[in-house]
Amino acid sequence: MQIEFFGAAQEVTGSCHILRVGSGSTQRTVLLDCGMFQGKRSESREKNKRLPVPIDDIDAVILSHAHIDHAGRLPYLVARGYTGTIWATAATRDLCAIMLADSAHIQEKDAEYLARHRDEIIEPLYRMEDATRTQERMVGMPYNKWFDVTDGVRARFTEAGHILGSASVVVEVREGERLKRIIFSGDIGRAGLPIIRDPAPPEDGADVIICESTYGNRDHESVEGARDQLAKVVRDTAARGGRILIPAFAVGRTQELVYDLHTLRRDGKIPEIPIYIDSPLATNATAVFAMHPEAYDQNEELVRRSPNLFDFPMVSFTRDVSESKRLNSMHGPMIIIAASGMAESGRILHHLHYGASDPRNTILIVGFQAEHTLGRRIVEQRPTLRIFGDEVPLTAEVEVLNGYSAHADRSGLLSWLRDVRRHGERDGRGTPTVYLVHGEHSAQEAFATQLRGDGFRTEIPAAGTVVPV
């Protein structure tokens, strides 16, 4: 068999790897992920239109998790005629229902915008009906249960601890007498993240590991530290009578924050002030979270004790825009969590437009902010922010919490890989070859050097690289 690296190869987005099993007329092709390339619009549009293999050749797709850089092109496969199965965990399948619909909506709106303002006629990558049809192709599987993917190929999901439903994928391939095992890490999360379980490195052992390397060159601050900082920000801002404005990704980060605020309130560490979740996608995602208690971490006290993690007296979910705007005329301390995560679009813009110039308020940054985004300019504490064409003075406090990252850091990735190697050695397998994907150049190089020092054969494949297994 062979692996061809197609996306997230020497970059972070567009996750997609091609497994080819057997040869000639009996060859089978399985895709691991089919994610969206993100970045500069014109470049990524071209990349997103390129199919990894001809549609008729694809026998099955296995999806690690619902993030758009992993799942975002599934509707494009379906739009182009894919009628096979897409395997995922049950929670991933349900998150995809809302996230792919949201993505389709963005594609349609983008195409409309370009037609109206730039006279550019582009066909959206896919439409809402393609996202809906994608859902019909998805089969939700429990964790840790083998399923037959196609002739000679079976797989199972193990907990990746990154977002709800996230999985690493163990693929077992039989070619004649040969049995090979490939482990695809997906995105690996961190121990101690709210709600979801900790990553559980597969106990199967492997010949080859395809491993993410997003933070292969750095270690994070602790999750516990972030929770304490969150409490302090809420207390201090409430004491000033201000509001806490939090730009946050609607899926994952928002639910984690609500959960942590719930915990802090129960423990009496923050005052009782209203919390508004001002994002329709976040509201829908929270409903999906509530549907999947099987994916929660039963070691966490709130999970064990509270029948409803996201519904407590302080919290409300706003649906329509008028409700959202009404928040501006309200007085007293409050917390507003709204998308987008980098404050580039979405309802957070209204709240920043209104609240960034009030020194009683705090803008709380809880995630990575890419260059050239409004979120980044807030982190840099620029004197003014340009929002809706206005120059708004930035006189609110700015606080940055780095401890909420959903990705394993260097130490986490290394210990995950060592665990997988140890399991393999127990079964008499040699040290697996590691192919690093899903990382920027500097992170990949640094991590590869570290892994080689630790005895792993390690490669950083470029897109198009084919390796035999």
Ligand SMILES: [Zn+2]
């Ligand atoms: Zn992810």
Ligand SMILES: [Zn+2]
């Ligand atoms: Zn990713």
